Amino acid sequence: MFLHVYCLHFFLGLRVNVGNDYLQYTNIYTHITIYQDYDNIEIGFFLLSKLSYLMFGDNGIHFVFVYSFFTYYFIFKSNNNPNNNQKVLLLIFITGFIFFSNNAIRQALSISIFLYASKFLLNHKIKYILIILLNSLLIHLSALLFMFALLAPKRKIKPIFLYCFLSISFIIYKLELIDLFLKNIISYIPIYSEIYYQRVIDFTSKEQGTGLTILLYFGIVAYVISKEHNVIYKKIQCLYHWCYTIFSRSSYRNVGKNNDTIFLYGNNNHTFII
Numbered sequence: 558m559f560l561h562v563y564c565l566h567f568f569l570g571l572r573v574n575v576g577n578d579y580l581q582y583t584n585i586y587t588h589i590t591i592y593q594d595y596d597n598i599e600i601g602f603f604l605l606s607k608l609s610y611l612m613f614g615d616n617g618i619h620f621v622f623v624y625s626f627f628t629y630y631f632i633f634k635s636n637n638n639p640n641n642n643q644k645v646l647l648l649i650f651i652t653g654f655i656f657f658s659n660n661a662i663r664q665a666l667s668i669s670i671f672l673y674a675s676k677f678l679l680n681h682k683i684k685y686i687l688i689i690l691l692n693s694l695l696i697h698l699s700a701l702l703f704m705f706a707l708l709a710p711k712r713k714i715k716p717i718f719l720y721c722f723l724s725i726s727f728i729i730y731k732l733e734l735i736d737l738f739l740k741n742i743i744s745y746i747p748i749y750s751e752i753y754y755q756r757v758i759d760f761t762s763k764e765q766g767t768g769l770t771i772l773l774y775f776g777i778v779a780y781v782i783s784k785e786h787n788v789i790y791k792k793i794q795c796l797y798h799w800c801y802t803i804f805s806r807s808s809y810r811n812v813g814k815n816n817d818t819i820f821l822y823g824n825n826n827h828t829f830i831i
Contacts (some may be wrong), residue, residue: 558634561642562626565649568623569659573618576659586610586620601695602663624662631669635676663697670696671703701742 574580589603590610605627608618616703628651632719636645649655658665674689693700 558636558642561646562629562633563657565629565646566622566626569629569655570622572621572659574660578660578662579621582620582662583618586613591615599663599695599698601692602697605696611618621662624666625658628658628662628669631666632674635669635672664699667693667697667700667703670716671700712741 584605585595586609589606595603600831605623609620609623613622632649633642633645636642654665654668670689670693674686674693677686677689690700693703713818
C-alpha cells in the first residue's frame with residue numbers, strides 16, 4: 558500500500574503550476590503561514606497548512622505535497638484487500654480522479670476520507686463514521702453532504718422502493734433543484750457566503766443533455782444494491798469512481814473548470830451508492 562501511495566504522492570505532490578487552483582492555494586498558504594492574515598473557517602485546512610509549514614517551510618509546493626499524501630493514503634486505506642491495490646490504482650487513473658485531485662485539492666481529500674469512513678458502514682459503527690466525517694468537514698465545508706451516508710439503511714431495501722427513490726432523484730436532477738438547495742445553504746455560511754454563492758452561479762451548467770447517462774448511473778447503483786446489498790462495500794470503490802466519471806461527463810462540457818460543482822452534485826448520490 559505504501560509503495561503505491563508513495564509513488565502517487567511523490568510524482569503528484571511535487572507538481573508546480575499544475576491544476577486550476579494551484580496558485581490560489583499556494584497564495585492562501587502564504588497568507589496562513591507567513592502573513593497570518595487569513596480568515597479561516599475550515600480548521601483542518603488551516604492546521605494542515607501549519608503542519609506543512611513546520612515540516613517544510615514557506616514553499617507552497619509543500620502544502621500540495623502534504624495534501625497529496627493524505628488523499629491517496631486514505632484512498633488505499635479504504636481498501637481492505639491489499640491484493641486489490643493495483644485495481645484501485647488503475648481506477649484512480651481511468652476514472653479521472655487523479656486529475657480531479659490536481660484541480661480540487663481539498664475536495665479530493667474529503668472524498669478519500671469519506672471512502673475510508675464507508676468501510677465501517679457494514680459494521681454500523683456510526684459514531685466512528687461520524688467522527689471521521691467531521692474531520693472531513695474540517696477540510697472542506699462541502700463534506701456536509703457526506704452526512705447523508707449515515708441515513709443508509711441497515712436492512713436490504715425492496716427493489717421497488719429503491720427504483721422509485723432513484724427515479725425521484727433523477728427528476729430532482731433534471732429540475733435543477735439541487736442548485737436551489739445549494740444556494741440556500743451557502744447563503745448561511747459565515748464570512749465566505751458571497752464568494753461561494755457566486756461560484757455556484759458561475760459553475761452552473763449552461764447546457765444539459767437528455768439525462769440518459771444519469772439514468773444509466775442510477776440503474777447501475779440500483780442493480781448492485783438490490784442484488785448484492787450484503788457485500789456492497791466490495792463494489793463501492795469501483796462503483797463510486799466509475800459513476801462519478803459518468804455523472805461529471807454527462808452534465809458538464811468543461812470538466813476542468815467545473816470540478817467544485819461536479820463534486821457538490823455528485824455527492825448528493827452517495828446515499829444511493831451505499
